[in-house]
Amino acid sequence: MKEANPDKIRNLALIAHQGTGKTTLTESLLHRMGNITRMGSVEEGNTVSDYHAEEISRQISISTTLVVGEHKDVKINLLDTPGFTDFTGEVKSAVRVADAVGVLVHAVSGIEVGTELFWGFAEDLKLPRFFYINQCDREHTDFDQTVEALSQAYGSAVPVQYPVNPGEKFNQIIDLITMTLITWNPDGGVKSRADIPAELMGKAEELHLNLVESVAETDDSLMEKFFENDGLTGDEMLEGLRKGVRERSIFPVLCGSAQKQVGTSLLLDFLVDIIPSPHDVQAETVSGAGGKESELSCDPKAETVSLVFKTISDKHVGDLAFFKVYQGTLKSGSDVYNTTRSKSEKIGQIFTISGKERTSVNSVPAGDMGALVKLKDTHTGDTLFGSKSGLTLPGVEFPDPVIRVAMEPREQGDEEKIGNALHVLVEEDPSYQFKYNTELQQLIVAGQGELHLSVLTDRMKERFNVEVNQVEPRIPYRETIKGAAEGQGKYKKQSGGRGQYGDCWLRLEPMPRGNEFEFVNAIVGGVIPSKFIPAVEKGIISAMVEGAIAGYKVVDIKITCFDGSYHTVDSSENAFKVAASMGFKKVFKNARPVMLEPIEDVEVRVPEEFMGDVMGDISSRRGKIMGMDAAGKFQVIRAKVPLAELYKYLSALRSLTGGRGLYKGSFSHYEAVPPDIQAKLVQEYEERRAEGN
Numbered sequence: 001m002k003e004a005n006p007d008k009i010r011n012l013a014l015i016a017h018q019g020t021g022k023t024t025l026t027e028s029l030l031h032r033m034g035n036i037t038r039m040g041s042v043e044e045g046n047t048v049s050d051y052h053a054e055e056i057s058r059q060i061s062i063s064t065t066l067v068v069g070e071h072k073d074v075k076i077n078l079l080d081t082p083g084f085t086d087f088t089g090e091v092k093s094a095v096r097v098a099d100a101v102g103v104l105v106h107a108v109s110g111i112e113v114g115t116e117l118f119w120g121f122a123e124d125l126k127l128p129r130f131f132y133i134n135q136c137d138r139e140h141t142d143f144d145q146t147v148e149a150l151s152q153a154y155g156s157a158v159p160v161q162y163p164v165n166p167g168e169k170f171n172q173i174i175d176l177i178t179m180t181l182i183t184w185n186p187d188g189g190v191k192s193r194a195d196i197p198a199e200l201m202g203k204a205e206e207l208h209l210n211l212v213e214s215v216a217e218t219d220d221s222l223m224e225k226f227f228e229n230d231g232l233t234g235d236e237m238l239e240g241l242r243k244g245v246r247e248r249s250i251f252p253v254l255c256g257s258a259q260k261q262v263g264t265s266l267l268l269d270f271l272v273d274i275i276p277s278p279h280d281v282q283a284e285t286v287s288g289a290g291g292k293e294s295e296l297s298c299d300p301k302a303e304t305v306s307l308v309f310k311t312i313s314d315k316h317v318g319d320l321a322f323f324k325v326y327q328g329t330l331k332s333g334s335d336v337y338n339t340t341r342s343k344s345e346k347i348g349q350i351f352t353i354s355g356k357e358r359t360s361v362n363s364v365p366a367g368d369m370g371a372l373v374k375l376k377d378t379h380t381g382d383t384l385f386g387s388k389s390g391l392t393l394p395g396v397e398f399p400d401p402v403i404r405v406a407m408e409p410r411e412q413g414d415e416e417k418i419g420n421a422l423h424v425l426v427e428e429d430p431s432y433q434f435k436y437n438t439e440l441q442q443l444i445v446a447g448q449g450e451l452h453l454s455v456l457t458d459r460m461k462e463r464f465n466v467e468v469n470q471v472e473p474r475i476p477y478r479e480t481i482k483g484a485a486e487g488q489g490k491y492k493k494q495s496g497g498r499g500q501y502g503d504c505w506l507r508l509e510p511m512p513r514g515n516e517f518e519f520v521n522a523i524v525g526g527v528i529p530s531k532f533i534p535a536v537e538k539g540i541i542s543a544m545v546e547g548a549i550a551g552y553k554v555v556d557i558k559i560t561c562f563d564g565s566y567h568t569v570d571s572s573e574n575a576f577k578v579a580a581s582m583g584f585k586k587v588f589k590n591a592r593p594v595m596l597e598p599i600e601d602v603e604v605r606v607p608e609e610f611m612g613d614v615m616g617d618i619s620s621r622r623g624k625i626m627g628m629d630a631a632g633k634f635q636v637i638r639a640k641v642p643l644a645e646l647y648k649y650l651s652a653l654r655s656l657t658g659g660r661g662l663y664k665g666s667f668s669h670y671e672a673v674p675p676d677i678q679a680k681l682v683q684e685y686e687e688r689r690a691e692g693n
Helices: 022-033 053-058 085-097 113-124 143-154 198-216 220-229 234-246 264-273 415-428 450-464 530-546 573-589 608-620 649-656 675-690
Strands: 009-015 065-071 074-080 100-106 129-134 157-159 161-163 172-175 180-184 190-194 251-255 285-287 293-295 305-314 318-327 329-331 335-338 343-346 350-354 357-361 363-365 369-373 383-385 403-409 433-437 442-447 468-471 478-481 485-493 500-510 517-521 557-565 593-607 624-631 634-642 662-672
Touching: 009 022, 009 085, 009 113, 009 264, 022 065, 022 074, 022 264, 053 450, 065 264, 065 350, 074 264, 085 113, 085 305, 085 450, 100 113, 113 593, 129 143, 143 157, 143 251, 157 198, 161 198, 161 251, 172 198, 198 220, 198 234, 220 234, 234 251, 251 264, 305 415, 318 329, 318 350, 318 363, 350 363, 403 415, 403 450, 415 433, 415 442, 415 450, 442 450, 450 468, 478 500, 485 573, 500 530, 500 573, 517 530, 530 557, 530 573, 593 608, 593 675, 608 624, 608 634, 608 649, 634 662, 649 662
Parallel strands: 009 074, 009 100, 100 129, 129 251, 157 251, 517 557
Antiparallel strands: 065 074, 161 172, 172 180, 180 190, 285 293, 305 318, 305 383, 318 369, 329 363, 335 343, 335 383, 350 357, 350 369, 403 442, 403 468, 433 442, 478 593, 485 500, 500 557, 593 634, 593 662, 624 634
């Protein structure tokens, strides 16, 4: 494939809820473009875009895959994204570099939670969009109802096609732009183009008029022509439709069956004729220190600016960095500067990518995409500049994690191997996060769902030969007091030589939440020499870290050292440190100790029919419903729920809602644990101590 000019390129991300048929549509498009001789299937594991072992075994898309084809001398870069919401990071990286987005909608199921979520990603980036109502060969397809739902949810959803005979025998579509009836052969080729039959003309004219009016509204001059000529010419229709799509005042609705390839050829024509090229979309802006900004031009001859939007580790060639060139031309052998990390890079091999197939090229021009190998210091989201500029492109905004697990090695001594594996895999998918929590003494790994984390552990085993167990993370409880108390901490030890003597009196009082602790030195008259006061504070801090009733960190407490005594020979810093620790633990237990637990702000998005079940489940988890908001056909429930009750909550939510529920959570505050749960935690702590753990 020859190097394309920016106006002869289309960069399209396909997004949809799981099971809508993105990968099948990708196969259909590649087949119609002549890239493959026969369509593969997800079930047979032989599609171009789902080629990873875990995708074939699970029969789902897990990674965003770039595939490339050509139609009418226009290069089409297709980004086939996952539909499971566990892999939203992959969708975000694809949407970041797309110039337009095709939103697939199931002809029977209509708008799903994934549709809403992924649409929001494209909306945030102000990308042109169109709808493709897929699987019109299914029973109970209701095109009109689906379009109405799209219009209510997203605004100007305007059909440009209409399925004539949806259902098992579906093979005809009315093109509302040219007003022709198109019939497809069983092999997906066009059988005929004909005039619209009289019995279908009324519906077709109604939809055509709606389309013409929507197009005319995009431009004052087109509106004048519409009224003067009682309509628009074909060229005027295309001109207005292009403008409406580019400015997001029109979201065209197409239809078809990817499996039967009905409508695929019309979709290809639409991509070439209507979807904006990199030249047509809003220019990218690079920014630097001090708010300096500069607008890029999609000019292959200007200074090179590229963005790395995805990284994968390939067994045969090593790390592959997928990139899009926004300005200039990226050439093999050239020197570039990673402005994100202030590192120089030498460009080695450059590939154009289509699934797992790689073709070596010398350069990639503005508007196009490719992949690089063996970059030293470049990662996902980094900007590559042709010079040592301090300007960077906005990176990929990956989603916050919604699920946490603790990972433990199955074999002793594998801790280092686990760490190395996680560093590589998080580089590939930054929507994973991991950190060793010293307080909990666990390696905590976070992601977008149980499937997301399951894929992670599978990759660790397959690629790094290390196996792990996923266990429930410990909860970072806290201890505090509700009342005031005071008492003595005295440490006296006499052995053959010099003894140990420390004596301090402490007063403990509660403080408001979020104040950690305050130490007050109220010693007068030198009853404890000033040089030992820091040791008293250190002893208290060490006792607060270990806790006094259940082994958890103590917070929100004021400690005053107000009296004590010392020995001129036997007193030492260590003696006062021990005395203070002993005194703190003793007095703490007399100050009405209470345990605190972390509370999460939880936001759950579910279809309205599941709202009652979900609210009941939240209440059973000791959650407090704070409010509800409508979001189209969905309800957003806001609640405060103890973190201890949220382990594997996403799986429970999906089970309750048939996979249609989403949630996100963030830390809110600490709150007192109910007495029965506190008693259980204290008992477990005492049992562990008795066993010596």
